[in-house]
Amino acid sequence: MRITPEPTMRRLPHYLHFLKRQMENGVEKISSTIIAQALSLDSTQVRKDLEYTGVKGKPKTGFFVKELINAILEFLTWTTRRDAFVVGAGNLGSAMLGYNRFRDYGLHFVAAFDSDESKIGTKIYDTPIFSIDKIPSMAQQMQITVGVLTVPAQAAQEVADLLIKGGIKAIWNFAPTYIKAPKEVVIENHQFTESLAALTRKMVEVDFHLLKKE
């Protein structure tokens, strides 16, 4: 397996999104030039990125939108179903549970967990809420591979440990803190501050009239 560059990996979902839109509008064929233009990228870069997915284009014609979408989905392994637990049924957890488009990317939320007694036994968007201490046994039983962490920072490590105990393969961490885990457990820290830093930086740059590429 060839390692895919991180930047390529981050661009692929953007191509996917654009291509889905195009397909909705009845577009059947598309060239790297058009894609590049739409996403403000270089067309060579688009071709290089798409090459990783193994898809083949035709000179003069370009690529078939449908083929491209399937190739990207396949390459991202988003055609594989992954069952997930959402831990923390607060606002952010509810938002995750409510956004059912994650299924389009293979991610299925099968249960949620919270420490709040009053929430246990209820459902959020059809997903049942259980007590935190049920995590290890249920994760094992249900062969859960992904844990989505939407708990406050101070609870994150404790909950992560329960997920790991349950044999989880990856943790998508939305808590604003870092988590310790054995190296075979994938941790993806989703930090809002990273994005905020990018935002404020751009604001300052615009103020200085240094409007670069973006």
Place this chain on the structure above:
Amino acid sequence: MRITPEPTMRRLPHYLHFLKRQMENGVEKISSTIIAQALSLDSTQVRKDLEYTGVKGKPKTGFFVKELINAILEFLTWTTRRDAFVVGAGNLGSAMLGYNRFRDYGLHFVAAFDSDESKIGTKIYDTPIFSIDKIPSMAQQMQITVGVLTVPAQAAQEVADLLIKGGIKAIWNFAPTYIKAPKEVVIENHQFTESLAALTRKMVEVDFHLLKKE
């Protein structure tokens, strides 16, 4: 103004987070080596990154944690107060409003907006909810600079236009779609799929025992 590399900008909030933790634990001085170790980075890279903030270290001693924190906050312009509107008072919007740590980064939510009649006039975590059509006038009046978009994809462009009409400087877009805006308006698209792609990629890599650096 020297342009800060994007990767540096993304790492700065991570340094900040780590340093705050260190300060809480009473650590007063720290070296680039220690920081690098904690975040799995190269110490030269840490020094280069910190150099952008203008902070100075002392050979043998390292940096003062407090000085470093202030330098990063200042550099990210997070010491400047920015008033913001949250548009979309659903789960994600409520999560944003409830996470009051954004104030630590200068971001103050002064009002929220929703199209749901039943929410208008109520408050979420002390922030009052208004009708969407109040956006342009209120934004102008209150000198709002940032709009946080937590609406469904199909409403995003419409709402963005209202914010722009109100003279907003930047939009932090959490809707899973792209937004058209004049080039002087900063758009930061916060796409969850980008992060999910990184997660699934790492999962596949671990399965192939290609555990790289991370």
Place this chain on the structure above:
DNA sequence: TAGATTGTTAATCGATTAACAATC
């Protein structure tokens, strides 16, 4: 066929890492 677009190699650019003198 002529022209547009792919796939790929080569050149450039920028970021990371290594090396090391200066310094506390």
Place this chain on the structure above:
DNA sequence: TAGATTGTTAATCGATTAACAATC
């Protein structure tokens, strides 16, 4: 002083962009 760490220059690495032959 000896040793650790900074600040900075140079070397390396990897990603982006340019160039262009192949091809439909």
